[in-house]
Amino acid sequence: MPRPSAPSTPPRASATGRGARTRAAILEAATRVFAVHGYRGGSLAAIAGEAELTQPGVLHHFPSKEHVLMAVLQERDRENVKQLRSGPWHDGGVTALRTLLGLVEDNAIARERVQMFTALVGEGVSAAHPAHDFFVERYAHLRYQLIRALQRGQDAGEFRSDVDMAMIASLVLAAMDGLQIQWLLDDEETMPPRFAVLLDMLVTYLAAEPPAPG
Amino acid sequence: MPRPSAPSTPPRASATGRGARTRAAILEAATRVFAVHGYRGGSLAAIAGEAELTQPGVLHHFPSKEHVLMAVLQERDRENVKQLRSGPWHDGGVTALRTLLGLVEDNAIARERVQMFTALVGEGVSAAHPAHDFFVERYAHLRYQLIRALQRGQDAGEFRSDVDMAMIASLVLAAMDGLQIQWLLDDEETMPPRFAVLLDMLVTYLAAEPPAPG
């Protein structure tokens, strides 16, 4: 006589429950598929295949392909943010810039995630794309955080105060994105040393003017 | 008695013949459609609609959608190259960098072309994309040209000689691409002033060391 409240397959499928295992597998599979075929070119069937279930199986965990897209973006973005939080990012100034180099180094061994983001942001520049708003907000947020970190450097007297840090922040983010593109298109184009050169230039450029001599 | 060799509709449809008119219209339409929907998301029907003919009409001028893609890329790329050739690019050094700023300024008023390139290079980072090889070669070529221009600056004693210009070239191209992404995602993020800041930093950084004093 089986006990009524102990089914061999637990019914709940909340994000933190045991049902989260296949959900995670789907998001990993979607990362790979979107990296290769983009969102528009990546089929649910392909994702299902990599996650070892069927296409309707995927749609049991996510109501639509668009929901898979947004979940992947949020999940993978969280990883980046966590990486930054773990470093001495909040000290600002040169220390924050060095933390950014660490992020670039981490990306250099995470080709799949980088390629996914590059492929999806390319599609996302169009307002017609479902992830457009996500990327608009993501870049606004990243710039805001970076501007604040640079301004802490100014407040500490580490950086000269006559430079618009909004422009510097844009440039630093731009370099990261652009180096990713070239790296993905040509493995020889390593990112970290190139990004380090930018940081060198930047630190030199931002070095506080010495107190007017004589 | 009609002359046998003067048909009212000329049979030839070479690239320079009278049949090139609709061909150009198709390429313009494809630029717009690919900018908004990318290659994978942009249908021949949509291109046909914008060019004011039917989908099989498009396939009369190009054997396949892929041929349309490659023709658009080559056509629009030619325009960029022409722009560079018209400036004092070949002088190298600071003059070449200033010519690059001119290119960025031209791009800032050519949103459609920029968005098309950004959308397509995003798809193109994947080796599975038909334009992958095009972009690999395009970036290799651009880097090569830029490296040579920077080295002319070194040869002229304008730039210090202890810096690897390959890295600088990568960084400059990266900044251009990355600034385009941010501009497309947020109109407020103007490109030319930000790129100008990079060039400022660069010129300062590359300034030849003064002859060792004392």
Place this chain on the structure above:
DNA sequence: GTCTATACCAGGATAGAC
């Protein structure tokens, strides 16, 4: 929670009339 079967739509390419 996963499956099979299927409805439904859209895209690329081809055939053939005009």
Place this chain on the structure above:
DNA sequence: GTCTATCCTGGTATAGAC
């Protein structure tokens, strides 16, 4: 050189069995 009509494939999403 452009059209209409059609073929074929592949995609998302849903219904319903297990």
